[in-house]
Amino acid sequence: MFLSIQDLVAQFSSWVWGIPLLILLIGGGLYLFIYSGLVPFRYIGHAVAILRGKYDKADSPGDLSHYEALSSAIAATVGMGNISGVAIAIATGGPGAIFWMWVSAFVGMATKFFTCSLSVMYRGKDENGNVKGGPMYVITEGLGKRWKPLAVFFASAGLIGTLPAFQANQLTQTLIDVFQVQKENDFVAKLLLGITIAIIVALVIFGGIKRIGSVAGKLVPLMVVVYLITVATILLLRIEQVPGIFSLIFEDAFSGKSVLGGALGVLIITGVKRAAFSNEAGLGTAPMMHGTAKTKEPIREGLVAMLGPAIDTLLVCSLTALAILASGVWKGFQGNGISMTLAAFDAVLPYNSGSVILTICVLIFAFSTLFTYSFYGFSCLSFLTNTKIGKNYNYIYILTIVIASIIKLDFVINLIDSAYALMAIPTVLSTLILAPKVKKEATKYFHKLKTNSFES
Structure with a gap:
C-alpha cells in the first residue's frame, strides 16, 4: 500500500530525529559548553551592557543594532513554540520533557554564542555589497569554497524550515477555539483568517529587514511582560501546587516511563525537539539575523545572542509549562497544542478571561515570529x-500562511521538524x-575588555 505524503513526512521526521542527531545537538552543544570554559557565562552582565547600546557605533558594518538583532531573533523564537510547543511537549512526552527542554537551553546558550560569533567573523556579501550572515556564509567563508555543497544543503533545508506553517496554523486555531466556530463553518473561517493574517504580515x-527589526524591537518587550504578568497570576492562584510541579518534572524526567507513558529516550527527544523549535539553538536561523548586527567585534554579538535561549526557553517556556501543569488540565486532555494552553488558562483565571488574555499574547507572539521568519x-x-x-520568497511565504491555516497540525509539525533536523547538521558540524577560531577571538576580546583597548 502506498503511503500518503503525510505518512511519509511523519516517518522521515521520526527517523531523522534519531539518536545520531540527538548526539549532534546535545552532545555538540555540551562540548561547546565545556570547551568555552564557561567564560561567556561569566560575562552575562557585559552582554546586557552591549544590549543596552553602550558599545553601539553608527559607522560599524551591518544593518541592525545589537538590540534590534536580538529582538528580531527573539521575535522569531518567542512565538507559538513557547505557547503551543510546550503544550505539545507535555502532551507527547509528559512533564519530564520540560526538564530536557531546560538542559537543551543551557547547552543552547553555548551553541548560540559560538554560532553567532561565527556569523559576524565570517560574514559574506551579496551582489550589491550588502553584509550577510548565517551558516551558509560561515561555511563558505570560514571553511572554504570546497565546502559549498554543505552550505547549499543548509540553505535548501532552510527554505522549508523557515516557512510560517506552524505559526499560521496555531494562530488560526487559537482564534477558532476562542470564538467557538462551529465545525461545519471551520474550513471557511480558517481560510478567511489565513488570508487576513497574510495581508497583515x-x-x-x-518593508525589508530594517522595518522588521524596528517592529520586533517594539513588540518583544511588550509581549514578554504581558505574558509574565499573566502566568505569574496563574501561579499565585495555584501557589500550593508549584513545589509539587517541580518535583513532578524532575521525577518524570528520569523515570523509565514518563507519566504519559513515553519511554525515556522518546521523552528526551521530545524535549530536545521542542526546545530546538523554541530557541532554535544549533539550527542556524538566529545567526542569519545576528550576522546583520552593526559591530566589528564578533564576540560581542555572540554574547548578546547567548541571552536568547535564556529568555526564550528558561523564562517563557518555563512559564507556559508551569501554568499548564498548575491548571491540571493536561491530565487526560484530548488534544494538544494551543487548545491545551487555552484550556489551562481558562481553568485558573476567572470569567474565562484566560482565553482573552492568551489570545492577545498569541497574536503578539505569532505575528512577531511571522514578521521575522520571512x-x-x-x-x-x-x-x-x-x-x-x-x-520573491516573500510571495511564497504569504501563500504558505494561507495554506497552513487550513491543514492538519501533525503534518505541519513533522514537516518543520524534518527541515530543522536537516538544518542542524551543517550548522553544528561547521561550528564544531x-x-x-571563536575561542581564540574570545581570548583577544576579553583581554581588550579588561584593558579597555578596543575601538568599536
Whole structure:
C-alpha cells in the first residue's frame, strides 16, 4: 500500500530525529559548553551592557543594532513554540520533557554564542555589497569554497524550515477555539483568517529587514511582560501546587516511563525537539539575523545572542509549562497544542478571561515570529540564487500562511521538524570545526575588555 505524503513526512521526521542527531545537538552543544570554559557565562552582565547600546557605533558594518538583532531573533523564537510547543511537549512526552527542554537551553546558550560569533567573523556579501550572515556564509567563508555543497544543503533545508506553517496554523486555531466556530463553518473561517493574517504580515515584511527589526524591537518587550504578568497570576492562584510541579518534572524526567507513558529516550527527544523549535539553538536561523548586527567585534554579538535561549526557553517556556501543569488540565486532555494552553488558562483565571488574555499574547507572539521568519527564508533563497530572486520568497511565504491555516497540525509539525533536523547538521558540524577560531577571538576580546583597548 502506498503511503500518503503525510505518512511519509511523519516517518522521515521520526527517523531523522534519531539518536545520531540527538548526539549532534546535545552532545555538540555540551562540548561547546565545556570547551568555552564557561567564560561567556561569566560575562552575562557585559552582554546586557552591549544590549543596552553602550558599545553601539553608527559607522560599524551591518544593518541592525545589537538590540534590534536580538529582538528580531527573539521575535522569531518567542512565538507559538513557547505557547503551543510546550503544550505539545507535555502532551507527547509528559512533564519530564520540560526538564530536557531546560538542559537543551543551557547547552543552547553555548551553541548560540559560538554560532553567532561565527556569523559576524565570517560574514559574506551579496551582489550589491550588502553584509550577510548565517551558516551558509560561515561555511563558505570560514571553511572554504570546497565546502559549498554543505552550505547549499543548509540553505535548501532552510527554505522549508523557515516557512510560517506552524505559526499560521496555531494562530488560526487559537482564534477558532476562542470564538467557538462551529465545525461545519471551520474550513471557511480558517481560510478567511489565513488570508487576513497574510495581508497583515505582508504590510511589514515587504518593508525589508530594517522595518522588521524596528517592529520586533517594539513588540518583544511588550509581549514578554504581558505574558509574565499573566502566568505569574496563574501561579499565585495555584501557589500550593508549584513545589509539587517541580518535583513532578524532575521525577518524570528520569523515570523509565514518563507519566504519559513515553519511554525515556522518546521523552528526551521530545524535549530536545521542542526546545530546538523554541530557541532554535544549533539550527542556524538566529545567526542569519545576528550576522546583520552593526559591530566589528564578533564576540560581542555572540554574547548578546547567548541571552536568547535564556529568555526564550528558561523564562517563557518555563512559564507556559508551569501554568499548564498548575491548571491540571493536561491530565487526560484530548488534544494538544494551543487548545491545551487555552484550556489551562481558562481553568485558573476567572470569567474565562484566560482565553482573552492568551489570545492577545498569541497574536503578539505569532505575528512577531511571522514578521521575522520571512527574512530567514529570503536569506536562504538569496544565497542559492541572488537578492533579486530572493525577494520573491516573500510571495511564497504569504501563500504558505494561507495554506497552513487550513491543514492538519501533525503534518505541519513533522514537516518543520524534518527541515530543522536537516538544518542542524551543517550548522553544528561547521561550528564544531571552527570553534577554536571563536575561542581564540574570545581570548583577544576579553583581554581588550579588561584593558579597555578596543575601538568599536
